[in-house]
Amino acid sequence: QLFRQEGTCYQQVKQVLHAAVPDRLQGRERETGILQQFLREHVLGRRPGSLYVSGAPGTGKTACLSRVLLDCKDELARSKTVVLNCMALGSPQSVFPALAQHLGLPVVTGRERIRSLEKHLTAQGPMVLLVLDELDQLESKGQDVLYTLFEWPQLPSSRLVLVGLANALDLTDRSLARLGAHPTGSPQLLHFPPYTKEQLTCILQERLGQVAGDPVLDSAALQFCARKVSAVSGDARKALDVCRRAVEVVELEVRGQTLLKPLRGGES
Secondary structure, three states: OHHHHHHHHHHHHHHHOOOOOOOOOOOOHHHHHHHHHHHHHHHHOOOOEEEEEEOOOOOOHHHHHHHHHHHOOOHHHHOEEEEEEHHHOOOHHHHHHHHHHHOOOOOOOOHHHHHHHHHHHHOOOOOEEEEEEOHHHHOOHHHHHHHHHHHHHHOOOOOEEEEEEEOOOOHHHHHOHHHHHOOOOOOEEEEOOOOOHHHHHHHHHHHHOOOOOOOOOOHHHHHHHHHHHHHHOOOHHHHHHHHHHHHHHHHHHHHHHHHHOOOHHHOO
16 A cells, blocks of 8 residues: 555656656746747737747756647637648658648649649748748758748748748758848847756656645755756756656665565465
């Protein structure tokens, strides 16, 4: 019975330490505000445009945008939102048929494919919000794929709002220098810095605070984990992972002790 109670407590702790999208992102209030403002200004304000979000893995880019899209769901209901993870595409060129499919367009090949998408995105209709996660996967020789996508919001009567997320800070400088020549050319930039030790401690405390009862991991352990992770990467997923592993180790130890305890009343 003791282990059954203990067991469920460890299960709950491991669950809250998974890298899901929380209700509120600790330490990302500024970035959340900028994302919300960008979507309201461009999608609701019917102003085509692009935003480039950069930051190392585990700094909250995808989680933050997912949270904002959930929170603004009702406001964005009249526009069309397409979210593509570029890691799942076979090649940089595959982004075009994938987008066509989401927009319900007939699949055509070659140059016609891009032309039909351009025609669709400059015709009358609701705003289209295109979110491309892992955007660095679309880098190609001559950067034609990235150029095409980032030029679409600049076409006359375009109704596309593009948000690209990538790990590289300099992707736009390196790959999209030509866009800067256009008056409205360069995308707006938003950088997610690595999490600090204090922010990581808050994230871990908030997650573990969701489980009732005595804390499984004490505060010194959390701060030690936060300090180590912030010194290396500031990656929140890494910090959650380390704590989850620590809980698994404790769980195995407790299970071992519980199973080895002699049973009362001389039962075998």
